[in-house]
Amino acid sequence: MAQHSSEITHRSVPSPGGRIHLVERGTGPLVLLVHGFPESWYSWRHQLPVLAAAGYRAVAIDVRGYGRSSKPAAAHAYRMLDLVEDNVAVVRALSEESAVVVGHDWGATVAAYSALLRPEVFRSVGLLSVPYTPRGGPRPTSVFARMGGDEEFYVSYFQEPGRAEAEIEPDVRGWLAGFYAALSADTMPAADAPDPHFVSRGGTLRDRFPVGRLPGWLSERDLDFYAAEFERTGLTGALNRYRNMDRDWEDLAAFDGAPVPQPSLFVGGALDASTTWLADAIRAYPDTLPGLVSSHVLDGCGHWIQQERPAEVNRILTDWLAALPR
Template structure:
């Protein structure tokens, strides 16, 4: 099987562009229609290293951002600076700073939610949207913190654990590299805990998430040099900016109340991993796509794939992504 092409530093142009966050770091490759790539937690622009050259070769201007709080982008003070409305404004500012009027936006994990909300709020800028791993769920419904607090019985759902400022940081900061390696392994198809093993999405009373992570093994998609990139970024920046996304879910719920139940109507793509809890827990959201994503033109669950879709299955992701883009 041919190996996926890595984006090397000589192929990719890095720069900082002005945005409401202060600055947003972008990694860019290729020319043509703009495709904006938005990563999730705990990642950075490097999560799209396999997509940048593939999209460039297919005739697109591929631009991967560091979301505010991550990498070389600004890290504003204050938890409320990481609410969804501000992240949407950052994306609009990036498109404008690149001299473009519109873009296709593609996101993974939290980036999928950021991409979907960007498309919902600014259809004038984002003409199509691709969602990887996390399905679209329209704004509305019960208050998120109350939903998460009711999950897990005596154990605590990881989102609730992340929502308390400083708490997850205290677990992660002593060994950022080791924690990241375990987190990536816990959600990868080839290293995730087997059926019947304790679920790594939940924390025991007084415990830590890391207690349930696989130890001493990396997933096949992540080699030591890749881990060096992620660990190096988070050892420099800390995790607070990244975790602040989770700490704004109730604010987002209030901010977007006027859009309750709203569909995203632009042409859309969904790619999920069949072994990813994001797709099994949110199966009802996928089933609702005829109503919530009426412009959906491509939807695929990749067998035997976990959460880190575009890194676990780069060639398949690149093929499906470029086929969808070419058909727009």
């Protein structure tokens, strides 16, 4: 069932977990856009028209557990292997043989593993905000548990089913506003303020969020859209991605240290912890992303990169896409 509005098409296509909702604009080579936490297809609203105008079939999905896509009840249904197969199902449902896959935040990791596990489908990969880090090292939850000393890292905080939901769901809109502001260049806490990626013992994440000011990229209308989606769906599907990190580590053992060889792109924000904490991963790109075409770290930019700096990201994306072999 397709629904057309202002040149974009909404539709749902079959996937292993039920269905994936997608938004499509333009014709040409397929570019699949995969969002992160806590977002939606709407995170790509600035990219869809530009990619379409540049001659691409731009398709942004609601990842499993989000928006109008299916939300399987089982926590293990959000493992990386399943999300990769959802991406493959979208490409097939659109009657395409292959696609360029571009992801932001968790979507970047899903995009990287889509390229690694299904290279016959995903011929190149773009990563926004979160660098590619090959599978390896100790069990992820044991690593996160050692971070922060007396404080608790947010990924550890998200592990227990229901715990983060109890913080977020009574005031989804307010929580999202604070979370987006905490990781945005123009509203993030000062460097000497308590880090919003950590929770004090007995506290909540939102204790450290900025209050009363939206970041410049986020209008009240944009916030209304995101809030309405999560008020309808709840947060469990989105949070279940974090609850599968150990399962992914087990599932992907055969790919320990594996590089992603396809033509690739990385764009990060200089003020984003995902970029600064994982600086070693960026330095390792000659080994881990041997097909890297270009890598960019945008000065003065936070985490929500394609929304904070849409014109710059659009130029980088279209230049990279134009240089890829067709």
